[in-house]
Amino acid sequence: xxxxxxxxxxxxxxxxxxxxxxxxxxxxxxxxxxxxxxxxxxxxxxxxxxxxxxxxxxxxxxxxxxxxxxxxxxxxxxxxxxxxxxxxxxxxxxxxxxxxxxxxxxxx
Amino acid sequence: xxxxxxxxxxxxxxxxxxxxxxxxxxxxxxxxxxxxxxxxxxxxxxxxxxxxxxxxxxxxxxxxxxxxxxxxxxxxxxxxxxxxxxxxxxxxxxxxxxxxxxxxxxxxxxxxxxxxxxxxx
Numbered sequence: 001x002x003x004x005x006x007x008x009x010x011x012x013x014x015x016x017x018x019x020x021x022x023x024x025x026x027x028x029x030x031x032x033x034x035x036x037x038x039x040x041x042x043x044x045x046x047x048x049x050x051x052x053x054x055x056x057x058x059x060x061x062x063x064x065x066x067x068x069x070x071x072x073x074x075x076x077x078x079x080x081x082x083x084x085x086x087x088x089x090x091x092x093x094x095x096x097x098x099x100x101x102x103x104x105x106x107x108x
Numbered sequence: 109x110x111x112x113x114x115x116x117x118x119x120x121x122x123x124x125x126x127x128x129x130x131x132x133x134x135x136x137x138x139x140x141x142x143x144x145x146x147x148x149x150x151x152x153x154x155x156x157x158x159x160x161x162x163x164x165x166x167x168x169x170x171x172x173x174x175x176x177x178x179x180x181x182x183x184x185x186x187x188x189x190x191x192x193x194x195x196x197x198x199x200x201x202x203x204x205x206x207x208x209x210x211x212x213x214x215x216x217x218x219x220x221x222x223x224x225x226x227x228x229x
Contacts, residue, residue, distance in 0.1 A: 030217075043153070096158070
């Protein structure tokens with residue numbers, strides 16, 4: 001069964017680039033999806049299928065997936081990007097999702 | 109325009125049951141699966157199970173087997189989560205989320221706004 005490992009927190013200054021990783025052995029064989037959750041709000045899908053963006057999500061959000069690590073990259077970080085970010089894959093054998101532990105993005 | 113609206117917050121005593129609703133509009137419930145995910149304070153998301161509104165098939169997380177029921181009412185386009193024998197560690201925000209994507213690679217493209225369930229004596 002997959003265990004998705006994320007760093008507990010990432011800190012960046014406004015205008016810089018944040019990279020949030022999601023690790024698991026051979027994660028490149030799975031489609032990875034990313035969610036943003038601000039305090040008191042529902043999660044929002046920001047990247048799906050490794051690198052696609054839903055409509056309405058700024059191009060500053062991008063994703064990649066290679067080897068054992070998937071990465072969510074947020075360019076030109078804004079204070080409004082401060083939130084928890086979760087990666088997710090679907091475990092097809094047991095037919096359910098697996099979530100990473102989450103990464104808190106701090107915008108200094 | 110797709111919208112998913114959940115029922116309001118609940119306060120329950122230990123041992124009680126809670127039933128949370130999730131009403132979909134802008135799409136037909138039977139065309140998608142619905143998962144229920146909860147998030148306890150300070151914790152990451154925890155998947156509880158999912159239901160196919162098309163055929164009623166359910167898949168519950170082992171942790172909740174025997175204590176959870178997920179149902180749908182296609183006449184009102186609404187999904188329901190019932191959790192029984194509540195404990196204090198069931199205190200969490202509960203979300204419904206619509207499945208999207210290819211079979212075996214699902215993700216969640218629309219979420220309800222969340223329902224806070226507080227279990228306290």
